[in-house]
Amino acid sequence: MMVYRLAYRDYVADITGMGARLYGGRWNPKGVACLYASAHISLALLEKFVHARGKEDMTGLMLLSIDIPTDDDSVYHVDESRMVTDWAANFDYSQWLGKQLLAEPGFVAFSVPSAIVPTERNIIINPQAARFDAVKFHNPTLFDVDARLSDRLV
Template sequence: MKAWRIAIEKAALDRSCEGARKSGGHWHNEGVPALYAAMTVELAVLEKFVHTEEVEEEPLVLVAIDLPDDPSFGLDLRREDLPEGWDSLDDVGSAAVFGTAFLKRREHLYMRVPSVIVGEGVNFVINPAHHAYDKVKLSVARTFRFDPRMFKR
């Protein structure tokens, strides 16, 4: 199965997820590594875009993430499976607490969750501490640049 992300080139293939561990994110607390991805390239672009203030100074790349096709590695979550407020921009951490618990259990390689941006879209939270993480392949598909018109809001 293929997933996608837009990343700063120098960190694009960092399998340790050090940047995410240091900063935390929507689905995980600081100190816990995680790799975020989207089901489609288009959603990966939107996810990066909403977390970018202006055209990135550093070069960006489109990263292809090959996940093992074994469905037992994944946990599929629907909106009703998630804690209240997980999709709120004012969420005080319900998604991070939920995701951190998922990551610490190490039962699944990834969880598939709805996108906050596009509710019908699917994102992945991939666990680098899972025993099957060595089967995950990261590769740079191509360089990526936002269309400058996207920042003229």
């Protein structure tokens, strides 16, 4: 399965999940490493956009394409019908769930619905997974954001 990650030039080569470990995110508490990616480039862009604090946060981006093993045992697909109804606003819940899944060394990644586009999926990659070496990272490429989008940020 090909997934996509947008990251700043200085951090795109880090595949250890250090940033997520230091700061936490929707699907991981501080102290737990992971890499955030999306099933589509457009969703990765939307995710980056909603977290941008200003126009400058949308510059210097690189696109990293990542191949994840497709066998059923490597990627856990979270069933949103089994999640709490307020999961998108309940960071305690989503971080708890992500921490449980990231503690499973058999899961290279898990897929979750996006809070922005719930019918699309984000992919959380586990750098501590037993088969992490099966994940293939392609050479990152420069990703220029169209000014019609970035100009909407202050």
